[in-house]
Amino acid sequence: DAGVIQSPRHEVTEMGQEVTLRCKPISGHNSLFWYRQTMMRGLELLIYFNNNVPIDDSGMPEDRFSAKMPNASFSTLKIQPSEPRDSAVYFCASSLGGGAGTEAFFGQGTRLTVV
Amino acid sequence: DQQVKQNSPSLSVQEGRISILNCDYTNSMFDYFLWYKKYPAEGPTFLISISSIKDKNEDGRFTVFLNKSAKHLSLHIVPSQPGDSAVYFCAASDSGTYKYIFGTGTRLKVLA
Numbered sequence: 001d002a003g004v005i006q007s008p009r010h011e012v013t014e015m016g017q018e019v020t021l022r023c024k025p026i027s028g029h030n031s032l033f034w035y036r037q038t039m040m041r042g043l044e045l046l047i048y049f050n051n052n053v054p055i056d057d058s059g060m061p062e063d064r065f066s067a068k069m070p071n072a073s074f075s076t077l078k079i080q081p082s083e084p085r086d087s088a089v090y091f092c093a094s095s096l097g098g099g100a101g102t103e104a105f106f107g108q109g110t111r112l113t114v115v
Numbered sequence: 116d117q118q119v120k121q122n123s124p125s126l127s128v129q130e131g132r133i134s135i136l137n138c139d140y141t142n143s144m145f146d147y148f149l150w151y152k153k154y155p156a157e158g159p160t161f162l163i164s165i166s167s168i169k170d171k172n173e174d175g176r177f178t179v180f181l182n183k184s185a186k187h188l189s190l191h192i193v194p195s196q197p198g199d200s201a202v203y204f205c206a207a208s209d210s211g212t213y214k215y216i217f218g219t220g221t222r223l224k225v226l227a
Contacts, residue, residue: 004158031213033214033215035217040219041117041219042121042204042217042218042219042220043159043204043206043217043218043220044217045214045215045216045217048213048214050213055212055213055214056212056214091158091159093158095213097213101147101166103149103161103164104161104215105161106151106158106159106160107158108156108157108158109156109157109158
């Protein structure tokens with residue numbers, strides 16, 4: 001298996017533009033997570049899905065952020081409109097079952113820069 | 116509210132010596148703990164885990180200790196090698212949810 005695949009690897013966009021980050025989880029995994037890495041907060045959980053259903057989106061910072069998982073092999077994280085403070089590395093991770101007794105596998109991340 | 120805390124942002128250790136990375140948590144519902152290692156421009160990779168029914172788990176040079184009463188865990192690397200230089204994240208989870216809560220990370224530098 002190729003692991004968790006994220007695209008793009010790097011994204012530079014202007015403030016106010018819409019940004020869409022994409023993730024393909026490991027086949028067979030039924031939990032998917034979106035994290036944002038910042039210096040101040042480390043790896044911050046934004047949202048997680050189980051069996052394609054959003055379970056907890058309490059980490060999504062604002063209404064400008066939205067995430068979807070239309071099927072078991074694809075998820076998107078959208079920011080509209082984007083702001084400079086959204087600049088960070090965004091990671092997608094997947095796991096089999098999730099939570100206690102399993103580990104999450106991470107993609108290589110998308111480095112987002114909003115200018 | 117940071118439920119998982121890594122209070123040391125960085126640590127430097129001589130090659131061959133022991134590295135000790137610490138992590139504290141506040142939620143008593145957490146019952147599974149993990150350590151991840153992250154190199155620059157890569158995603159975090161799983162290193163070692165421990166269930167709350169244990170107080171120690173060992174895998175080669177890596178040992179994780181769990182002190183439930185103190186809500187504290189630590190990762191020991193013996194002997195440390197230059198290739199261990201990375202950012203280490205601890206994470207916690209509980210059986211009632213699917214999610215993992217991560218700390219802010221500790222940057223380990225092993226000096227040759």
